[in-house]
Amino acid sequence: xxxxxxxxxxxxxxxxxxxxxxxxxxxxxxxxxxxxxxxxxxxxxxxxxxxxxxxxxxxxxxxxxxxxxxxxxxxxxxxxxxxxxxxxxxxxxxxxxxxxxxxxxxxxxxxxxxxxxxxxxxxxxxxxxxxxxxxxxxxxxxxxxxxxxxxxxxxxxxxxxxxxxxxxxxxxxxxxxxxxxxxxxxxxxxxxxxxxxxxxxxxxxxxxxxxxxxxxxxxxxxxxxxxxxxxxxxxxxxxxxxxxxxxxxxxxxxxxxxxxxxxxxxxxxxxxxxxxxxxxxxxxxxxxxxxxxxxxxxxxxxxxxxxxxxxxxxxxxxxxxxxxxxxxxxxxxxxxxxxxxxxxxxxxxxxxxxxxxxxxxxxxxxxxxxxxxxxxxxxxxxxxxxxxxxxxxxxxxxxxxxxxxxxxxxxxxxxxxxxxxxxxxxxxxxxxxxxxxxxxxxxxxxxxxxxxxxxxxxxxxxxxxxxxxxxxxxxxxxxxxxxxxxxxxxxxxx
Amino acid sequence: xxxxxxxxxxxxxxxxxxxxxxxxxxxxxxxxxxxxxxxxxxxxxxxxxxxxxxxxxxxxxxxxxxxxxxxxxxxxxxxxxxxxxxxxxxxxxxx
Numbered sequence: 001x002x003x004x005x006x007x008x009x010x011x012x013x014x015x016x017x018x019x020x021x022x023x024x025x026x027x028x029x030x031x032x033x034x035x036x037x038x039x040x041x042x043x044x045x046x047x048x049x050x051x052x053x054x055x056x057x058x059x060x061x062x063x064x065x066x067x068x069x070x071x072x073x074x075x076x077x078x079x080x081x082x083x084x085x086x087x088x089x090x091x092x093x094x095x096x097x098x099x100x101x102x103x104x105x106x107x108x109x110x111x112x113x114x115x116x117x118x119x120x121x122x123x124x125x126x127x128x129x130x131x132x133x134x135x136x137x138x139x140x141x142x143x144x145x146x147x148x149x150x151x152x153x154x155x156x157x158x159x160x161x162x163x164x165x166x167x168x169x170x171x172x173x174x175x176x177x178x179x180x181x182x183x184x185x186x187x188x189x190x191x192x193x194x195x196x197x198x199x200x201x202x203x204x205x206x207x208x209x210x211x212x213x214x215x216x217x218x219x220x221x222x223x224x225x226x227x228x229x230x231x232x233x234x235x236x237x238x239x240x241x242x243x244x245x246x247x248x249x250x251x252x253x254x255x256x257x258x259x260x261x262x263x264x265x266x267x268x269x270x271x272x273x274x275x276x277x278x279x280x281x282x283x284x285x286x287x288x289x290x291x292x293x294x295x296x297x298x299x300x301x302x303x304x305x306x307x308x309x310x311x312x313x314x315x316x317x318x319x320x321x322x323x324x325x326x327x328x329x330x331x332x333x334x335x336x337x338x339x340x341x342x343x344x345x346x347x348x349x350x351x352x353x354x355x356x357x358x359x360x361x362x363x364x365x366x367x368x369x370x371x372x373x374x375x376x377x378x379x380x381x382x383x384x385x386x387x388x389x390x391x392x393x394x395x396x397x398x399x400x401x402x403x404x405x406x407x408x409x410x411x412x413x414x415x416x417x418x419x420x421x422x423x424x425x426x427x428x429x430x431x432x433x434x435x436x437x438x439x440x441x442x443x444x445x446x447x448x449x450x451x452x453x454x455x456x457x458x459x460x461x462x463x464x465x466x467x468x469x470x471x472x473x474x475x476x477x478x479x480x481x482x483x484x485x486x487x488x489x490x491x492x493x494x
Numbered sequence: 495x496x497x498x499x500x501x502x503x504x505x506x507x508x509x510x511x512x513x514x515x516x517x518x519x520x521x522x523x524x525x526x527x528x529x530x531x532x533x534x535x536x537x538x539x540x541x542x543x544x545x546x547x548x549x550x551x552x553x554x555x556x557x558x559x560x561x562x563x564x565x566x567x568x569x570x571x572x573x574x575x576x577x578x579x580x581x582x583x584x585x586x587x588x589x
Contacts, residue, residue: 102569200549214548240557244550312532323509330510332584334573344585349512361511365521366528368509369497379532384545386538391546425524426531442549467549 004029005170009074009227012173016063016073023056023063023073023117030075030119034171040494043166045080045138046088047120055117062115071234072115077172079163080121081128082108082218083207087118091209092136093126095329095336095355105207106239107176107218114234119172123162126357127326128183128211131431133161134416135359143191143413144169144490148456154413157187157431163221164191168490174222174231178208180215181314182409182435185447188221189408189460192449192488194228194477195221199467200442201246202232204239212321213244215314215439225448225478229253232470248468256474262296264476267401271307272434274410280453281407288405288450288461291483292476300401304393309386310437311429316370316383317440322360323367329355362425391441394464403472406434408447408460434462444470446477449486458488497525 004026007015015021031049038044052075059073083089083101090096104112112118125135132155133141143156144165156165160177164187167175177184179197188195196219203218210216220231233253239245268289273282289299331337331351338350356364370379397404410433414421421428438445444467447460461480465473497505499518502525506513513521567580576583 099573102566102572201552240555243555244548246550247552247555306538309535309538312535315528315532316535327510331575333571333582335575337575342585344587345510347585348510349507352510353512356511361509361513362521362524362528364509364511365502365505365525369501369505369525369529372505372508381545382535382540384547385540385543386535388543388546389538389540391549425528440549 005033007173008223009173009230010224013071013074013230017068019063023059024053026073027052027056027075027117030172034119037169037171037494041142041144041165041169041171042139043123043141043162043169043171044077044120045090045092045123045162048087048118051087052117052119059115059117069114070230071111073117074115074173075117075119076111077119077122077163077166077175078108079160079176079178080124081178081209082176083209084108084118084121087121089121089209090137091127092124092138093356093360094137095352097137097336099334101207103207106204106237106241107208107235110234110237116234122166122175125159125161126360127209127322128159128178128180129322129359129363130158131182131186131428132416132418132421133158135357137357140416141165142416144494145191145413145457146490146493153416155190155416157190157413159183160187160221164188164193164195167191167193167221167223169494174220174227176218176235177221178216178218179439180211180318181439182432184219184221185435185445185460185462186409186431188447189449190413190458192458192486193221193223194225194446194448194481195219196228196232196446196470196473197438197444198232198236198470199246199444201244202236202250204237204242204245206239206241210325212318213325214321215318217439225474225481226254226257228446229257229474251471253470253474256471257478259475260296261292261476261479264297264403264472265300265401266292266297266476267300267302267397267404269302269304269307269397269404269406271304272406274433277410281410281459284451284459284461285405285407288480291480292405295479295483302397302401302404304397304437306386306389306393307437310390310440311433313383313386313390314432314436314440315366315429316379317387319363319367320371320380321367323364323371326360326364387440390437394441394443398466403476404464405476406462406464408434408462410434412453412455412457412459438464443467444473446473448477448480448484450480450484451486452488497522497529
């Protein structure tokens, strides 16, 4: 088989089980693809090919005996946010540039327990703070997609830009990612891939480098909705090492893929029609509504009145939690320590200022400011109260609908080095305008590729579900996927 | 709210960050811009609303108060910039 790297995760796992090809062949095909593409795309910041070959050989031995887990022999990419024992994990920050964990994150351990093969660590925005992958210590990722008739390098989005780019360019079957304000769904939308952030607490955060603990959640980026169901199934588990890990059973997500959406009530929130959004985004949304109507769903107008306050609310809560979480990087126990200075405070300040990038420092300072004496109630406590208002909006909406359909992003992928966004942090933050509400409310949200814009770039639709109701999100996501028939791939220019 | 250069310096110090002088003016503009944009939250009526600190509605789990892990000195100091005999070497803390 010549196109092994183009297989979906589902087809690859089935092919391995039925011995159409071996994990070693599949793994070697991906290694070849990464060696060719990575100098151009910069999706991987660390490759683990020796480990991958050893894991593949072990999987082949199991598969030969008719044994193996649900991901047996499947080569995956891992976002550099997940601690991997013995494999450098940097969260793409200079301050962790030499960090080699001595333990494994729960999510990745679940994948290895199910037989997956690790190809390497995927690029991301530093500490997951960014929407274009340009804050990475290791340089930006390039989107495999290009605008029609242009050679300009585009962003794959962020923060899970490496994950999205690697999946779109067939450099892994599927990838882990993480989402604090949209970091799975926005890059998935920018690259024609599927990404889901499950309900907060579904996946253990143990061993994930922390950004904003009450918002961070793991999830997959994959080629299809069915693949997302398979990978998310493995990633989810109850874990005593994470006090916010849910003790509820994990349903069989794949059983919802292909389920009829007939009779489901699809909420369409008025507040997501924003001024200044390209007409193509609105048109795609209307198309999505029409598809679900054709499939027998009922369309319901809903109101989420506090939507416009979600981003400013997030930009208090997330930096506040980040300033606290990132206090651990002090140059003492691990991470970068300055070569200058001998007094304690000098060493703290210089180590941190040398190790952190510009955006991370900006957010630490915002967080410190809103938590500081005199401003704590006016900013931080106020934001926590607005957060509840936003969560209540959704609770009210569920009285009249089962699931919500919105655009995933306010634009298609933009150029790397976009000057307007570089000069104005708030302009960059607006990328998450449609995704951030679900993080604040803790709800599951999926981005599904639904079409191309006039420049030939992918656009996504977002499906938001009730807490713990990923099943309905998978059913609706699969219905959209089927109706859209999205099969476009970026042309291989690398 | 405008964040002047003196406030930037104070916040940097509270954050244990040391920004070069030539960056302070720019930071003052960037932070003022972000906080100015955040001010729109004042439009929201939050009278009687409880702060929402978590999206998980389950009680904090408790475990038995017993030793569950340990004897990992080598792993704990494995990534330290400076160590000696299983200890972290840090700058002088007490004069």
